[in-house]
Amino acid sequence: MDKSNTTGKIAFFDSGVGGLTVYKEVKKLLPYEDFLYFGDTINMPYGEKTQEELIKIARKIFDFFAAKDVKAVVMACNTTSAMTYETLKDDYDFKIYPIIQSVAKVMSTLPIERLGVFATPATINSHAYAKAINKLNPSLKITEIACPAWVRIVEEHRLNQPQSLMQIKERVNEMLPYNPQKIILGCTHYPYLKDIIKQFYPETDLIDPSKHFAQYIKEDLTASGLINTAGKGSEHFYVSSNPENFMTASKLFCELNQTPELVTL
């Protein structure tokens, strides 16, 4: 794909509805673009997969988008950013934006001493956030906690069930002794759970990195001369299983005005 092509599409992917938290912010900033979104629901949750499995999955998704005239792919997923970006970043002829690496700089300048990160087991085991942020700011003390059940709570719309509340409270309690001044929601599904997390830890600030990420994407596309200023703006959603469930889960966060197309990669 020609990198000077302003009319190419901007594609997003995640294991499900989590990436919509990023998509929504980017759409606000770039209203004239054509967007694609792929929710890889058949492979959800990514956070419990191995690096080898995730690289295979991400490669298939990049190949799928490569055939659709994209100028950029947004990894609206922390887990694949942590586990696959380094391996795949030079294999494609379009821009690739990984969430963790794109927001690390702004997170490293937070005027605080103690930072928490909630993320999937794969992201936490990779220490991608701590490594990227401490490289820029070694004195920031970072506590990382894995939250294995949280993605399914969102995808299976079980937010108000007692068992879900318990699973969220348990992880928050694990974080409490470290007393972070701010906590990064290091999985794009977690902003759906913000109000519940807040209930168990009102004194801390929860950071949803998607606004910073969207700003980074806009600035980089602008600097690269890739912004579409004359388009009509469109969107198309794909999922790898159960489009109806995707519609229901996404309703917790935003209204989609089309049912996603089912595709097999």
Ligand code: DGL
């Ligand atoms: N929402 C993704 C992330 O940011 C993936 C979650 C999952 O499927 O485990 O990590």
